[in-house]
Amino acid sequence: MSMPSAGINIENAWLDAFVGVIVIVGLMTVVVMALIYIERKVAARMQNRLGPMRVGPHGTLQSLADALKLIGKEDLRPATADRWIFELAPFAVFVPTFLAFIAIPFTQNLAISFLDLGLFYVVAVTGLSFLGFLLAGWASDNKYALLGGMRAAAQLISYEVPLVLSLLAVSMVAGSLALHEIVEFQGRVPLVVWQPLAFFIFIAAVLAELERQPFDIPTAESEVVGGPFIEYSGIRWSMFFLASYASLFIYSLLGAIVFLGGWNWPLGAEAGLWLQLIWTFAKTSLLILLFIWIRFSFPRLRIDQLMSYCWKVLIPLSFLQIFLNGLVLVYGWPHIFLLLTSGAGLALAGYIIARVGQTEPRKVRLIPVRGGRKATASLTAPEGAEGGSSA
Amino acid sequence: MQLLFDNYVAVLLATIIGSILVLSALLASRLLAPFSESRQKRTTYECGMVPIGRVRTQVHIRYYLFAILFLIFDVEAVFLFPWAVTFVDIGPVAFYEMVLFILILGSGLVYAWKKGVLQWK
Numbered sequence: 001m002s003m004p005s006a007g008i009n010i011e012n013a014w015l016d017a018f019v020g021v022i023v024i025v026g027l028m029t030v031v032v033m034a035l036i037y038i039e040r041k042v043a044a045r046m047q048n049r050l051g052p053m054r055v056g057p058h059g060t061l062q063s064l065a066d067a068l069k070l071i072g073k074e075d076l077r078p079a080t081a082d083r084w085i086f087e088l089a090p091f092a093v094f095v096p097t098f099l100a101f102i103a104i105p106f107t108q109n110l111a112i113s114f115l116d117l118g119l120f121y122v123v124a125v126t127g128l129s130f131l132g133f134l135l136a137g138w139a140s141d142n143k144y145a146l147l148g149g150m151r152a153a154a155q156l157i158s159y160e161v162p163l164v165l166s167l168l169a170v171s172m173v174a175g176s177l178a179l180h181e182i183v184e185f186q187g188r189v190p191l192v193v194w195q196p197l198a199f200f201i202f203i204a205a206v207l208a209e210l211e212r213q214p215f216d217i218p219t220a221e222s223e224v225v226g227g228p229f230i231e232y233s234g235i236r237w238s239m240f241f242l243a244s245y246a247s248l249f250i251y252s253l254l255g256a257i258v259f260l261g262g263w264n265w266p267l268g269a270e271a272g273l274w275l276q277l278i279w280t281f282a283k284t285s286l287l288i289l290l291f292i293w294i295r296f297s298f299p300r301l302r303i304d305q306l307m308s309y310c311w312k313v314l315i316p317l318s319f320l321q322i323f324l325n326g327l328v329l330v331y332g333w334p335h336i337f338l339l340l341t342s343g344a345g346l347a348l349a350g351y352i353i354a355r356v357g358q359t360e361p362r363k364v365r366l367i368p369v370r371g372g373r374k375a376t377a378s379l380t381a382p383e384g385a386e387g388g389s390s391a
Numbered sequence: 392m393q394l395l396f397d398n399y400v401a402v403l404l405a406t407i408i409g410s411i412l413v414l415s416a417l418l419a420s421r422l423l424a425p426f427s428e429s430r431q432k433r434t435t436y437e438c439g440m441v442p443i444g445r446v447r448t449q450v451h452i453r454y455y456l457f458a459i460l461f462l463i464f465d466v467e468a469v470f471l472f473p474w475a476v477t478f479v480d481i482g483p484v485a486f487y488e489m490v491l492f493i494l495i496l497g498s499g500l501v502y503a504w505k506k507g508v509l510q511w512k
Contacts, residue, residue: 017401079433098409113401142435157461235420304511330486
């Protein structure tokens with residue numbers, strides 16, 4: 001793999017970049033296939049069943065079989081679809097995700113490109129993918145797709161703000177926007193210790209950006225039947241799928257690097273290349289497992305809950321985090337204050353969420369029963385009394 | 392300048408190779424997958440019924456309102472990024488100026504909140 005240093009000359013730069021990108025192609029394919037298999041297996045384990053077992057030992061070749069099936073499947077385009085936009089949408093979803101791999105360092109001196117604005121670049125590039133969903137939703141000429149595309153756009157752009165601001169809070173503490181410098185900062189203590197509130201906001205925003213449960217409103221099967229992908233089939237549909245799993249990996253890797261110390265904590269930067277690589281990927285796997293766990297544990301939110309959660313809870317909290325960081329850092333107070341203030345903010349977030357969780361059922365109205373009896377009466381009525389169901 | 396360019400060579404290459412990747416997958420499917428034309432097959436899906444009415448109609452205004460709000464906050468984030476890595480060196484003045492900036496934008500959010508923009512009715 002390529003290891004660009006500060007003084008490379010131009011011939012090597014092109015070749016290095018080319019080799020690096022080719023390696024990323026391979027890595028991405030393998031990672032996505034592994035992730036699909038792992039997710040199905042973990043889901044099966046949680047639901048007390050076996051999951052894929054037939055293809056290969058313990059179903060390990062299932063993803064490969066699925067990929068072959070998807071290539072050999074008829075690729076339809078509705079006659080009324082907007083042809084060029086329909087064709088363009090898979091590119092618009094896939095390429096930004098692919099671009100994000102370029103800037104992420106895997107170990108101390110193993111990355112395709114060490115960008116000085118790495119964090120900014122990753123955030124900017126991954127933020128582009130909402131365009132693909134919007135294009136797909138518009139071009140499909142389908143009501144569900146249009147609704148799903150609009151929902152995707154609203155959700156992705158809204159959650160982009162807390163995501164960016166939580167990463168910004170971290171870069172304030174680390175004093176750099178280069179990802180490898182942020183990791184170097186975490187030699188002793190990972191940033192999640194100093195910034196628990198930012199980490200919480202990051203996880204919530206990433207879940208929404210990935211459109212995974214409980215935030216899968218744009219693609220909800222029971223509401224918009226798959227949303228923007230509804231008219232896509234075969235290999236074109238699999239491009240959306242590929243991009244979604246690749247971004248799961250990208251965001252987990254980003255979280256592992258920015259918040260959990262990457263390769264640097266706890267062994268330090270002197271550890272060997274393989275040890276660093278193992279640490280990075282172990283932390284990434286931890287976050288991926290967390291996302292899968294959440295996916296199969298929580299019911300889907302409603303869209304009004306989703307939007308108000310972002311704009312009324314996450315965005316004010318992320319500004320609070322930035323304000324607290326600024327206050328502690330500009331007066332040079334010790335870092336323990338970062339933990340204290342951010343921890344207090346996290347407690348506040350927990351309190352708000354608990355309050356909302358308690359007040360939500362009160363909005364449920366009871367439907368009056370036909371006999372003219374008040375619905376509330378049935379709640380206290382003896383067993384066997386008919387009627388009086390809650391909405 | 393040369394060094395800056397070198398760093399972003401990979402970005403340019405990845406854009407090209409990523410597009411080629413999608414293109415080659417589409418071509419592979421074109422070569423391997425069966426294709427048969429039929430008019431019914433090319434109608435859009437609407438729960439098995441013949442699609443009713445126009446699709447590309449107006450969308451609710453609330454989507455645009457969220458988009459406008461997002462634009463404001465995203466531009467703010469762009470301003471915050473260079474500030475975040477330099478404000479410690481500049482000192483408290485930079486910090487309080489940014490607090491003022493955030494407060495002005497925050498009052499905009501409060502205004503939108505009171506106007507009911509954030510309410511999804």
